[in-house]
Amino acid sequence: MKFFIFLGKNSLSLCYAIGRVSIFTFTAITRCFVPPFYPRLIARQIIEIGFYSLPVVGLTAIFTGMVLALQSYTGFARFNAEGAIANVVVLSITRELAPVLAGLMVAGRIGAAMAAEIGTMRVTEQIDALSTLSTNPFNYLVVPRIISGTIALPFLVIVADVIGVMGGYLVSVYKLGFNPTIYLQKTWEFVQPIDIISGLVKASFFGFLISLLGCYHGYNSDGGAQGVGRATTNAVVGASILILAANYILTEVFFSNIQ
């Protein structure tokens, strides 16, 4: 009996949470098209998300590209297929690793910051104050963050693509002794527009998820400092898991017809 109570309680609270997130998402998206708009807040958020995440995303990309080249070399050398390294590096980076890893890093950096900032505003009544001052908190807080998350992440991923491929190039040329011209030629030969575009669409979707969950958990936080801490954790964990799950679905959508 206890087991069923446990099961029922958890399923109910899951439905409740899904419903709340859906309503929040719906409100946030419709509010994107209702004035007032705050272009300055959007610009500030784009700088915060796009520009200040460059170092962490760049470092992630370069080391991932380097390790990819190194690992695929140890594998492919057994079959005398070292030539495929360029192929593996550029496809893995553009299709999967750049968007997913950039998404995860930004979730840790920006999702957490959003949840903490909006959560603190909630517990210190700043969100109530916004409402009483005839300012819709969705328009003022949530919409700018969601729009800039969706716009900024693809740009980060373009940078991550370039730096990731460069990481692979550096290891292949300077450590494994590849011919630089041939390596670059092979990279260009293999990469198709769809590889890059799919990565950018994914990035944009991940950016939306990160800011949505950051705002949602912050907006609904309660219980003082502890509640804000919980909101931050939930925002990062929720966004990370959704990124990985959405990545699978989007890959299926993009590449199920090819190959």
Added chain:
Amino acid sequence: MTQQVPKISIKNVKKSFGSKTVLNGLNLDLFAGESLVVIGGSGTGKSVMLKNILGLLEPDSGSIEVDGSEVVGINSKEREKTLSKIGMLFQNAALFDSLTVWENVAFPLVQGKKASKETAKVAAFEKLKAVGLTEEVAELYPVEISGGMRKRVGLARAIVTEPEILFFDEPTTGLDPIMGDIINDLIVSCVKTLGATALSITHDMASAFKIADRIAMLYQGKIIWLGNAKDIRNSGNDYVEQFINGRANGPIKMEFRKI
């Protein structure tokens, strides 16, 4: 006084959170130009009452009228119109951390009344002067000033649109007695200069005596006593007697004391 239309009229308002009933048939009329203070212990629903009037919470049943028109269940446009008549000083001032002091004070003018930044700045500095703050303070951020100063800034922000109605949520909480008295004086003078109707909630009796024309006592979600401030010492009501004299023993039992 009973003939005129009340500025704010609360009729039989009920509000529960889960199984906990907070407002249990609350009735209260607030007349134009008076200053009414609602006293009551922590958790008796004072803040919930204010939030219901402001529309931050929706009552389960009952009606609330501002200037004779219903505000329960109205759309956001009408809500905005109602809120533009009301200025609120939050318990911990609820200043926006990301804005400087003067930007906080100018916020209602820029966002709500669509004033230009220059006129709003002039008005903000004027109100800051009215609450006794210097121009140096205006350029600081809310985290850089003391609690008493934050309350003053919150007061300046509440009065900057020169509203007809002012709400004060525990104006003296967290201040030393002298600063508390200074804030009380400021409240009295601001309400008088604006000719506003004021509704305050507090559990600080010194503050209540200073700012109230009439005092109402809230207990278990209802008004149990209502009268002129000078009559409260001879209310003949055991609950009121216990509260204003701050006795641990009496008819009011704190729930956590049942050991």
